[in-house]
Amino acid sequence: MKDWTKISNVDKDKIWDRFYNDFSFRPSVYKHDWPSIKTDKTILKFDIKNLWGDSYSDIIYTDFIQKAIDAFIEITNPDDSIIALDWQHECFYIDPRQLTPDIMTDDETSIPIISFIPDGDYYIFITKDFENIWFGHPWEKSITIIGDRLMKAFNNHRPLLLTNEK
16 A cells, blocks of 8 residues: 555645646536536447446456456556545545455455445546546446547456356
């Protein structure tokens, strides 16, 4: 977890301001307010409801997180970090090469874990140039990917959850 660098409050405010501005972010638990982000860019959006409930599988859950990590590794340089945002909580710079599905779901740490699977809050991962965004919507139970490089990389590492979708 040493590679999770807390973002200062000043920088966090700047990042969130830009995210709100660039993507017209409107957080809400109500369907009539969705989508919570808007963009003119091409997006890849998919449902992740099957990651919970009766269809839950450790294998599919872990595979999904690993494929998200792999996609960010593919689009970043070895010395790059990405931004991990947790709405209304601490945010971090993280090195995707130091992530594993176990780290992303570990409840034994003092550092709040931001996962590629939203579990009650918006979890957002962004490259520092704001060109590649992973937006996890906790109430819609969806992921929206923005950015050609991230969409391509995610399709290169397509998770088991989505292998039967076209």
